Amino acid sequence: PLPTITENLQRLFIILVVMTVLALIPIYLASQLLVRLIVKPVAKLTTTMEKNIQQSSFEQLPIQKSSNDEIVQMTATYNSLMAQLEDLHDKQQQFIGNASHELKTPLTVIESYAKLLNRRGTANQEVTDEALSAIINESANMKGLIEQMLALAKSAETVKMNFREIELSAFLQAIAVNFKTAYHREITVEAPVVPLVIDEAMLKQLLFIFIDNARKYSEDVIELHASVNQHVHIQI
Numbered sequence: 001p002l003p004t005i006t007e008n009l010q011r012l013f014i015i016l017v018v019m020t021v022l023a024l025i026p027i028y029l030a031s032q033l034l035v036r037l038i039v040k041p042v043a044k045l046t047t048t049m050e051k052n053i054q055q056s057s058f059e060q061l062p063i064q065k066s067s068n069d070e071i072v073q074m075t076a077t078y079n080s081l082m083a084q085l086e087d088l089h090d091k092q093q094q095f096i097g098n099a100s101h102e103l104k105t106p107l108t109v110i111e112s113y114a115k116l117l118n119r120r121g122t123a124n125q126e127v128t129d130e131a132l133s134a135i136i137n138e139s140a141n142m143k144g145l146i147e148q149m150l151a152l153a154k155s156a157e158t159v160k161m162n163f164r165e166i167e168l169s170a171f172l173q174a175i176a177v178n179f180k181t182a183y184h185r186e187i188t189v190e191a192p193v194v195p196l197v198i199d200e201a202m203l204k205q206l207l208f209i210f211i212d213n214a215r216k217y218s219e220d221v222i223e224l225h226a227s228v229n230q231h232v233h234i235q236i
Helices: 002-055 070-102 104-120 125-153 168-183 200-216
Strands: 163-167 187-190 195-199 222-228 232-235
Touching (some): 070 104, 070 125, 104 125, 104 168, 125 200, 163 168, 168 200, 195 200, 200 222
Parallel strands (some): 187 222
Antiparallel strands (some): 163 195, 222 232
């Protein structure tokens, strides 16, 4: 009979609707879980990247150590990239600070001798020879400083040491003359006449830093004392 078939079809339709609704509930919950596991971390990563670009920062994301899926690996890769960028940024700032500090003294010496030549001309051959010699030496020193700083700016490269024998007293006297001419400060040297095997450019750079600090933070005579026992001691 048709009424029975119609009634069964209606009952079957209601059952199918209810089963469809019941099936949609776990599908919805699964989709929300998928969004939570994938979409939200990606959105957070994108937001952090945009924030870092706008604020020039290097913010990293927390990593869930309990999981090791692709999202965690992507987050770890991003954090590693941010750490490398921050390290490069710090090296850049350090390079700029070192360059401005290290190159100031040789440039001042070159400028002072150039002004000396400009004032007195080349009439006095002794003064001319001294000025030209100092300018050439400080230009070479400045070139060496630049090469050292460029080498230090590279993470995988070390600075080569160029050892040679120098005479300690004459070496310190030359540094004192350069500073006296550049900054018009009295500098005395007390050092024995002994040979010294050293990287001359690096020792000169180091002494320039200390003497420049002595010049900045004192007004008295700057004194250089050198003594030799088992080691060479230079005191400023």
